Every structure is written in C-alpha cells, then in structure tokens.
Amino acid sequence: MQLDDYFDFLADDDIRLKGTRVGIETILFDYLFHAKTAEEIAKTYTSLSLEQTYATILYYLHNRQTVSAYMSDWLEWSDRMRAKQESHPRPIVEKLRKLKAEKLGKQINYAQVSYR
Secondary structure (H helix, E strand, O other): OOHHHHEEEEEOOEEEEOOOOOEHHHHHHHHHHOOOOHHHHHHHOOOOOHHHHHHHHHHHHHOHHHHHHHHHHHHHHHHHHHHHHHHOOOHHHHHHHHHHHHHHHHHHHHHHOOOO
16 A cells, blocks of 8 residues: 555645545544444545545554544644634624524424413
C-alpha cells in the first residue's frame, strides 16, 4: 500500500482521500464511534470507493497512535467550532429558532385547549 495512492497529506491536521474533499476523519468517525463496517461507510459516502474506505481503516490500524491523536485533535476542534457557532449564531439561525419556538408555542396552546 502506497500512502500517496490513497491520501493527500495537506497538513498535519488535514489528511484527505485522494481526489476528494473527504477527510479521513469522516470515515474513521463512523468506523470508531458508530462501529460501522467498511461496506456501510462506502454506501453512505457514495463518492468513495470501498477500496478507499478499507485503505483508510488500514491506515488507522497501522498507525493507531498517530491517527488516534489526529482524531482527538479533530474532535476537540469540532467541539470548539460547535460551541462558537452556538454562542454566535448567524442571523438566519436566530430567525429559524424564533419561528420554531413560536410554532411549538402554538402547538402547546392547542394541546391545552379543553373540549367540553
């Protein structure tokens, strides 16, 4: 297995599958945290081949310590970005939240109406 055949190493924290914008974290998250098989993952991400999926899992298995650190860094970064988005939502997100709250409020009011 030649790594360059399967991966683009763009940076220490950015490894992608060759010819795609898909990072290895996408496949490995499903494999490690959702216990999906390579076949299930390949069916989910139709732009990837089964061979690419297996190559990513094999890369992880042969470089467990390094890739585990990569995944840990990615999860921490994801958590920080999610928290940032929640604390500073875009205006459209605020508008959608308000509309949802109003809709739920109306549903609650309907539920409280008694029919005698």
